[in-house]
Each structure stands twice: as C-alpha cells, then as structure tokens.
Amino acid sequence: MTAVRGELEMFAAEVFEPFARKDQRRWGQVYLRGLLTDGQRKSVEPMAARLGEDGNRQALANFITTSPWDAAHIRAQLAWRMEEAIGPDALIFDDTGFLKDGSASACVSRQYTGTAGKVTNCQVGVSLHLASETASTAVNWRLFLPQTWDPASPKADADKVARRATCGIPDDVGHVEKWQLALDMLDETRSWGLEVPLAIADAGYGDAAAFRHGLQERGLNYVVGISSTLCAQSADAVPVAEPYSGMGRHAGGEVSRQATLGEGTGHRGGTEGGQAGAVAGGFPARHRPLRREADVLPLRGPAHPACRTRGPPARRRTGTARVLAAGEWPADQSEPVQYWLSDLPSGMPLTTMVRLAKLRWRIEHDYREMKQALGLAHFEGRTWNGWHHHVTLVSVAHAFCTLQRLARAPKDAAPA
Template identity: 30%
Template sequence: MNTIVLRRRNAAVPGPIRHRAPLTSDAAGYDGVVTELSAALFAEFRRKDQRMKAEQYLRGLLFAEGRKSIRNIAAHVGGAAAEQALHHFISSSTWDWQPMRAALAGYLERSCTPRAWVVRSLHIPKAGEHSVGVDRLFAPQLGQMFRGQQAFGVWFASEELSAPVNWRLMLPDQWVNDHERRDRAEVPEGLGCESQEECAASVAIEAAQNWGVTRRPVLLDLRGSSVRPTLARLAAARVPVLGRIGASCRLTVADRAMPGFGAGPLPAQQILESTKGLRRPVHWLDPAAGRTSRTSLASVVRVSLLNPQTGRQRPMLLLGEWHDPQRPPVQVWLTDLTNAPVAPLLRLTKLTRRVEQDFAEVGEEVGLRDFVGRSFRGWHRHITLASAAHAARVLSAGDDGLGLDLGLENAA
C-alpha cells in the first residue's frame, strides 16, 4: 500500500510572485546556474570537446533568437563551423541521452524537491513526412487531430516550478514495421507501437525504475484511455498514481457507510453526486494566475477497482472537485494514495497547472518543439538538452519554498 507523508512548509504564507526574466545573454543569475547544471549533466562525457559542445548547445537554447534550430543555435555560438560541429554532436554522435536525463532528475531533486511527477503530452506539428514518428495523431491539449509527432514527457513539479526530465516519442505502425523508414530514422531495435496510455505510463515507469530518484505520485490524464490496465502497470512498477478520469468510469463503492455500497460498479460522477454532503472547501494557489488564491469544493470516497492482472479489487480513493455546487464536478481523479486527506490531494492536482504554465512561458521558448532534424536519436538528444535549458530557466527565476512537502513511503 502507498502511504503519503505530509509536512507543512509555510503553506499559509504566499510568497512573492516571481516574473521570469527575459531570455537575454546577460540575464542575472543565468551564468551560475548554467555552469553548475553543465557540470552536473555533462560529467558523463569523457572528452572536453563534447562537454564544450553540450554547454554551447545549452546556452544556444537559452539565448539564441528565433526558433531553436541547430542553425540558429550555431549562429549564436560561432557561425558555420559551429553549425557543422553541433549538427554532428546532436544527430550523428553516439552519446546516450539517458544518463543526462537521470543526472537532470537528480539535480532537480536536490535543488527544488519536486512534489510529484506530471506526465504531459506534447504535440509537434510537422508538414513533411520524413521526421521520425510523423503521422496523423490526436492531441489531447487540442482535442483534435493534427499531423506531426506525438511525445509524452515526465515533468518534476512543485508549486513554484516544473521541468521535464524524461521523454518518450510515440512510433506509429509504419515507423515500426516499415524497415526502410525505420533504418532511415535510426530507430533502435526493440521499440514497438504503443497507444497513448501505454506511452504515458512507460515514460514514468522508466524514470522510476532506472534513475534512483525518490518515487513521487505520478499525475496523468486517463480520460478516454484504458484506466485499469494503465493503473495496473503503474502499480506493478510500484509507482503511486493520481489519474484524472472520465465521469463515466465505473467504480465500486468500498465504504459501507456510503450510498451505492453493494450496488456493484457505478459511474464515478454518480458516486460523487450521491455523496455531496462530504464536500468541503479547499484553498489553493493558482500558478496560472500569479498564484492567486482560489477555493474549490472537494470530497473523496473510498472505492475499489478490479485489477485485471490479479483479478482482485484494488482499494482506491475517488476525488471530485466542484467550482459550482449546483453543477457536476469539474474534475474527477482516482488515486492509490488511500491515506491522503482531501485538501493536499486536491492541491497536488494543481501541479498540472504549474506544468502548463511553465510549458507556455518557458518550454516553447527553449525549443521543446523546435528540432528540425529527422532522426530518432537526434530528436532525443535535442529534447534532452532543451529540458536542461528549461530547468536552467526556471531555477534562475525562483525558488521552491512553499506548499506541502508530499513525501512518499512505499510499504509492501
């Protein structure tokens, strides 16, 4: 069972609103953060020239004007000669991006104590057909189809800041089974097709199992997906989860004192609407509105969900949030953090807003969508360094001093 440890950290005292500094090469505080981050992330490179190129690329992502293409980055750090060297470093070199991602995760954990990991999808529009993974895909943020690449990222998030640390690129069928395309894009052997929910779960499990970082609750959107298999995969990997679900997801009331007990699986919204008397006001700070104080009504109900791998009912908490008490809940969440009170659980869900805000303000600026190459390896190297640039930017802009410290202890 997952238990949650709560330690209060001055949550009642709002801190100053920190506006991010413009992305200029003389921005105060950047040099120190970039130098320290480079030392932590690039130590795996044995050669000095590789460490130098990695730091050049990182600084170019932070300070180059316009789209963060290799050409624009090279123009900022050294011109045509630098372009050829950086192109080789990103697209044709042999360095493995995973140790750098693990180092970034460790650095962030030491620097800002993330409260949770937020899994967010990233759609990257592409007009051509030759970039790895390009297809006609569904973008959850848009609620519609688009043509391009689809990826899922794990973001380490606290109330004050967030940064991506791991990525998984979806590979549609033709990029897996068409050997000519696969060879041209340098897709490694062993990678297969995944659904969106499989990709979202895999990117979190990879970080949890391979990096030696403290396991935090994983927040992800499970609406429209296979809830039971996804939760079962995360449970088998011992990754605690807080998943947003659809109102029609069917659950079994596990509390004998609650309406619906003994009635079998019921829609989540019906369970929540029948227990309105449990709702209580919860105050939270909105990172998408300058940390404005807001209040929602929220309640939790003990439920169970059939685990398809074991055939057993798994204890869960169903969390509902209301803005208007006369209307249906605006968000419905399901979690295996069964000992967590309602207020910290609801505040934990707001870390998705922190991630959305930081992506809009910082992620776009440092080039998370901007890789113009075609190869699988090149895309991963670029987005790894763009994640490092994102971390440098948010760490330079503020600190992590507020809110609830949600530490997690896993017991068998």
C-alpha cells in the first residue's frame, strides 16, 4: 500500500504540474486519494470523513467547486501521459448520463440517456477516450447543455435560463449538438499535439452526416455505428447531374429508389438504395450462415440529410464518399443486428474493421469503472466548473488505475 501511494503521489505530481498554486496541487492529490479509497459514496463529505487528517471538507469543496483552475490544462497533461502509456489506436467518442433527483444542477433536464435507457431527469456528459486493444482512458469532457438552458433557443425555459448565473454557466455557452461537442473536443485534443488517425463512435454520432464529414475534413478515418434507418446508395449507383424527385422513371435512365431516404438527387443504374437495414438485407445469401461475423457492402455513402425532407432541388445533395457498411449477422437472426459504416482503406481486412468497431465497447467498461468504483456520478455540486473539475479528477483516478493494471499485466497478455 505504501508503494502504491508513492506511485500515486508521483503520478499526481506529474499530472497536476499545471496547477498554479501549491495548495491546489495538495488538494488535488487529496481529492484523488478520496476517489481511490474504499467507500460507496465519492462526494466531498463522505470522502472527507474517510481521509483522516486530510479530510477538510470545506477545503475539498472549495477546491472542486470554486477554485479557478482550468480543467483543460489537467486534461492535456493527462492526455500526454496516457498517450505514451496506451499507444492509442483510436479516439472514441461517447456520452453518459448523470441521473439527478432535483433540477438545480447545471444543465439538468428531462432528456434521453442510455444510462437509464429512457427519457429521465439527468445531465449528459460527452467524452473522448484514447483507446487501444489493451487499455483506454477518458481525456476530455463536455457537459451537454439542452436547448431549455439556452436563452437563444425557442425552447428556452425561463426558470432554467434564470439558474445559469447561479450554476456559473459562461454567457457564451449555448446549446450545441453532441456530435459537434465531439468535434470540438477533437480539435482541442489535437491542439495539445495528439494525432490519432482513427475515430470510433456509436450510432448516436455515426448517424450524423455532419459528424462524419467533420472527421473527413480533419483527415481522420472512421468506424462508426449506424442505425438501420440510415439511408445510402450502393457503390455501383451512378449519380446523375440534375436533381430528381425520386418519383417515376427518370428521362436519363433507371434511377435507384431511395426507400425511406425519401426525395433526393437521383442515382442511375446499379442496385437499389435505401435504409442501411435494407441494404444489409441485400448481402449475398451465401454469407448469411456466418456466426458472430460481419459481412460488408460497398456504398457510395449515406445520403445528405437534406434528402430526407422535401424542398427546392437546389438544397438536395448526395453522398459521394466510398464507404463500407458492415453488419453483424448471427446465424439465428433474420437480419443483421448491428451496423457500422467505415471509410477505412478498401484493402483493409474485414476482420480488422470489425475489431476496430468493437473497440468502442472498452468505453462501456471505462464508464462502469468510473461510476461504480470512482464516483463519476457522485458529484453533488451544482456548478458548471464543479462538474468539469470532478469528471476531470475522476479521469485522472481512472488513468492511474489503468497504469497500475498495465504495469502488473503479464508482458504477453492483455490486461482485463
């Protein structure tokens, strides 16, 4: 235990080097020890009770809630340290819910979260993780601000907007979609000097064309989940020069149907387009007996979201990127149970693509450990800065646990 504490102190000294004051470094380390001690609750008061002579509740509360330190500086230091330790294959984007009983905490609203599997009263945090096959850790966070908290939104709630000042939400923070928060975190992480060429995310992000385009514009390949309702054209569909309503026969030849893609720029010849589920249903029959495997189908790319609604032809565009859609298709199912979209090089083995896609599940383990063992969802403060401070220090605690596992794992075996 003494040796581990010594390692923790060395790690904390490295990660907390950006703190401007000695007392911040001290209370940062104390808070870190509080998160790593045994005990069910990891909020300030129960941690202080377990920390003995260091258990100054007021000092810990001030440090986490009101002390003016920039969480981004600590996250950058953490990212540099963990990039070296993990050797990440990918950046993984995801989000998790923080269930709340009251309504006073920053950005709490009734909204959907996968944590509960339903719409409920919660905060939602978006996270960016460095990940390899042996380890992963969260190095960046954003707190999602619902439209009800944004005074510029037509859905603004007067009571929530009035609480912004009490919660310390900066005036320039408004509602931003989760996929855009993910891109913002990516830009910030790259500004720290981290360059990881692959992005992975679930369908909550993969279904957003703007997110995929944003990754491509930044030079990142991706493997993202997609829902069965996402629409695409097969690779042998030929885009026509002029917009087409999708109704009837086109004068220039056969135009592929768009199914629920709806009205879009026509595609002449080739196989039919439509929902990803419908496209996956067209996978060669000889592949259907595969067990826990994936089949792959080349696509020109998902249709632009403007194709989903009727409007002037000038607003309609079509996807042109050549991508691959993969579907996991167990033998006992009538259709694939999961879909991914990727723009990885065409020569990459399918098994590699699927392995990378499933790397995202490491993040479920990250969330579980941070919530169950390290108190990620136990913060009882109500402020914007307090939330960001707490999740950052929980990430530091989780990173320390990850380093301990890596150091103690057999050289020829991956850690659990």
